[in-house]
Amino acid sequence: MNTWLESLTPVAIWRHFRLLCDTPRPSYHEQALRQRLQDWAHELGLEAFVCSAGNLIIKKPATPGMEDRATTVLQGHLDMVAQQEAQVQHDFLTDPIETYERDGWVHARGTTLGADNGIGVAAILAVLEADDLAHGPLEALFTIEEETSLRGAAQLEPGLLQGKRLLNLDSEDRGDVYIGCAGGIDINAQAEFLQQPIDTDHKALKISIEGLTGGHSGLDIHKGRANANVLLVRLLATMAQSITFGLCELKGGTLRNAIARDAYAVISFAAQEEAAVIGVLDHHRRLFQHEFKDTDPGLDITVQDTSLVPSLPPLEQASLLNTLLSLPNGVLRMSPTLADVTETSCNFGVVELVAEDQHLHFSVCLLARSLVDSQTHYMAQRVQAPLTMLGCTVALENAYPGWQPEPEAGLLQQFKQVHKDVLGTAPNVKVIHAGLECGIIGAKYPGMEMVSFGPNIRGAHSPSERLEIASVSDFWSLLVALLAATPKA
Secondary structure: OOHHHHHOOOHHHHHHHHHHHHOOOEOOOOHHHHHHHHHHHHHOOOEEEEOOOOOEEEEEOOOOOOOOEOOEEEEEEOOEOOOEOOOOOOOOOOOOOOEEEEOOEEEEOOEOOOHHHHHHHHHHHHHHHOOOOOOOOEEEEEEOOOOOOOHHHHOOOOOOOOOOEEEEOOOOOOOEEEEEEOEEEEEEEEEEEEOEOOOOOEEEEEEEEEOOOOEEOOOOHHHOOOOHHHHHHHHHHHHOOOOOOEEEEEEEOOOOOEEOOOEEEEEEEEHHHHHHHHHHHHHHHHHHHHHOOOOOOOOEEEEEEOOOOOEOOHHHHHHHHHHHHHOOOEEEEEOOOOOOOEEEEEEEEEEEEEEEOOEEEEEEEEEEEEOOHHHHHHHHHHHHHHHHHHOOEEEEEEEEOOEOOOOOOHHHHHHHHHHHHHHOOOOEEEEEOOOOOHHHHHHHOOOOEEEEOOOOEEOOOOOOOEEEHHHHHHHHHHHHHHHHOOOEO
16 A cells, blocks of 8 residues: 555655554554564664664765764654544554545545654654665664553653764654754542432433544644533533533543544433533533634534433533533633743643543543643643642653753754755754654763754644645655764764
8 A cells, every 4th residue: 555655756765654554553562663664774784773762773884985974873763643634534543544645645544644853753764774875873772652651751761872962853844943842741639429310301412523623732832722521521521500400421532632623421410401412512512612713624513313221410511511620721821922832731631531440431531731840740730730639649740841942952063064055045943842852862872962843744643744745855854964964983
């Protein structure tokens, strides 16, 4: 599948990107791809091994005459976000990503494309394979689980890498170079509630909020897009003010780092209340479509009859809805020192209420981010407090530090000069509101200079993800020139 990709240039990058599209690799399931790449490296005569954390490391000697140059670490992550449109049937564990071209961009049919970070990995593979590039000693680091727990970077052992300069190829804007990023922490909470007996005289409806734009919870959080979890809770909390109903089921979002595109609830109510329920839903459909007409033009609320199932008791239901309504979401503070940069945010990523063993099991996951580590932990406290009062067990997990900018670093100065020489313009030096692995790796390898760059990717973490073909050529030219300009050790 995806043979057409090999007709694009640079051929080497696109050939490897095809391999990544054809090989299933959602987070936690990178093993097949990792083994394939390790075998490939051995066939090329390169040193390749899997570290104790599960990352793949491949080393390549310098080209003749450049043995005295500094060692460069090329870094990307093997996994991809697994998201699909509601009507699309796709098994991310077995099915390849089906790609196509439209208006100069590579798209996937109804799923995430995996250009994040597949195109960066493909570029590293192309460098490792090439016998006509000038470069010093290379160390390629392919991490795992970047999109979920960042475990690959978090458990990377100190001492495995010798390089003191790292090129992270996991950015998404041609012409930009990133020198800092936000840290983050996951807030996971769970609780068990008793069930309210089924009232056989009641009626049940499934209410769905769907068609939202979604997106990356860091890169897109400042764009004002709707979060399906937030809208559904808002709708239910408002409905509860005038209509007595039972909340039987609640489900929304799939990843803590993706803005929720779809969510649904199952409610039960007295049959005579149906007209009032439909009235509330119609009102909120108009309300939400007006509020988010620019960011989420496909937003809709749909209703369908469903079977009666047990619901929450009234007191627990009220407490749950009030708690969810209080959870922070979106941009919470802009940076006071960096213009137009989000400093602190929180994403209401995943929520679920389902019947299990005579109880209703509740779980929720949010991701707090900030350029300031103390703010990250403060946001975690803000989320933890109401969930604890609800009776939840709350775990703060997968914390990772931010990457502090070093504007005077030698690697950045070299990048700026090479960028101007190759592309004719100075790069935009930026700090990103997302969890690049640079902060974690830098904490384990003090003194390592790092930059992050890449081609144009839009809609990452959503089925609208796409990759601009022309920008990949610029990305490759820049990478090749940077390696050729590697200074002496």
